[in-house]
Amino acid sequence: MTTAFPLLRLPYLVLMPILEQMEFMERIALSVLSKRARTFVKLLKMKCNYINLKLKDDRVEMKVFFDNSEELEVDMYTNRFKVDLRYGKDYISWWPGSLPPTDNVLPIMDVTHCKSIKKLIFPKVSEYNPGYNALVPLLTKLPKIDELIVEHTSLYYFSPDSPLLKVLRIVLPVSSAVTISDHVRKPKYLREIFKGNFDAVSVSLYGNYDTRFPLNDWKFTNAKTLKLDGLGFKIEDLNQYFKLWMKKKCNPRLEYLQVATRKWLSSEVMHLLLKGLNAVQMPIRTDSQLQELGNIKQLRSPDEKITSEFDITRADGRRATIRISNYGTVYFYIWPFEQKNSSFIRLFSLISTLYNSFIEHFK
Template sequence: MTTPFPLFHLPRLALIPVFQFMESIDVIAFSLLSKKARNVSKIVCKFSSRNVQLTVKSDHLYICVAFEMWRQMGLKYYFNTENIPILVNAMSQKRTFTHKNSGLTASQWLERVLDVTNCESIGQLDLKGSPQVEVCDTFGKLQNIRKIYIFNECFDNFAKKALEIISPVTREISLFKIPFDSREEFQTFLRSNLNYLNIPTNTFPNFKFTLDDLMVTNALKLDLNNGKLNVKEINQFFKNWMENKCDPRQEHLELSTSEDVDENNLLEGLKAVPFPRDRERWFNYSKQLDCSSELISGGYDIWRTDRKKATITFGDVWGISFYAWS
């Protein structure tokens, strides 16, 4: 029979070398034992997470914390204890937790890991399933999420609730499924002061992003990869913008069409003025999105009734970009 070592009885100077010989993943696992263990871990080990990626699936949470380019660790928390694989593998730097072996709920576990690693922001949040436990409350405590991806496996109700909570604190949202029950509900979401919205519409065979959708969208940046709008609809949007009928918040639009783009047809009636192809301009966003600015060359300038300027550029294959200058 072994006698437990009274680790907490050691003075702080004696604790420091003990923790220095522990791997980061072991320190974090230790911090989950109790509130006192968490406090000791935070005092002795000053973690500084470089990037954190969180994945939500139907049976578990997975959090990957990178401290440097070469050093990262992964932790999993399983909701359904009957389906837990054996993942205790020091070489793979992954550990598995449940309520049974940690004494923590999923939300408590997640908050503890983020606290100990001094995580101030989430680099990427992937919703790949709908958990049977409540984790949205924890999402509400996150102040900064760079990217959120909604995947097809995520149930609509969970996706909508997560978007409602997270949208105000995220820079970029990518929808690989449309979780809304009606066009009206979808357009309400499009009006919700988003920063960067990416909708790869080629992944939705029965979904069409319409001109009406585009008219109500007020995201600072909207990316419609392989969008299904035709040249006539795109031309009408530009005319509506010139007549000040679009939301003025939108700064950058990326879209494409399955039609062959004739520049003359797309620019018809816009009184567009060509900008020299060999000259470049920096376009600056009003907020930090995926980047703070973009370098554009050439294009065609158009003006709104209030003299605000926008530039239309054309890519190599059906790609069209629209920049509204501040």
């Protein structure tokens, strides 16, 4: 009969060199055993670049990415209470007993010093058996999600009684960006997402030409970056949105808008798009010339080309650029306010400082 070695009872100066000699997988396996073990392993400072989570019918797939191009893969099976770890050629499996397998997510985030999930992915699942109940305890504990991705949906998924929508409501408040990539056929189900305070929202709306993004649903979205892709997008709605921007009556946080109309914009359609905006045609800028707009992600495909470009200016001096591509996609960039007379202000500030110093000197 073997006796367990009381590793964690060793003095700190003895314990830490032992942990440093452990293989990476051994450290991770040790860290999930207890809070005390995690406290010591965390001192080893095993920092990762980022973590992705993908939810499946019967498991959660966790990928931890490191600087050395290595990946830690963790599969947590919710129906068998089993956990698989892979790191390079190393492989470990264990059964965590009565604890849910998903309880390993937060400890691994902790010891790898990861404060948020980069991508939380909801892939296509069975419509009649989504299997989300086992995931709810995990989702309620996630501290922050950089991007929430719904890869494939159906009409049922975004109905008011959808299990997916109920689960999304748990993670939406801690998500910075939302991407819904396929088959949302009723835009009214997306109003909750459009009204959220996200940095970026990207939605694809497929269906017939009667299925549209109504202007009233998205004109007051709070996203800094908004991408809309749909077959039935009305040019008149887009023109009305630009007019609302000119009057400062739409989203004040917006920095970038991309709308895929999926049709060639003829001269007649271009007239509808720019009607009443006093748009000035500009030479086509390169992407490098648009870098001063901030860290805006370029979303064009490699074969897409900008065919025309226009600037519009608001009464307060704020300027925006409308770009149209050969794919019928409209891009809307909002420029930052220009700091007029900045040299004079800096000079006045310097003179004021010197004057105050001079007065203080003779007091």
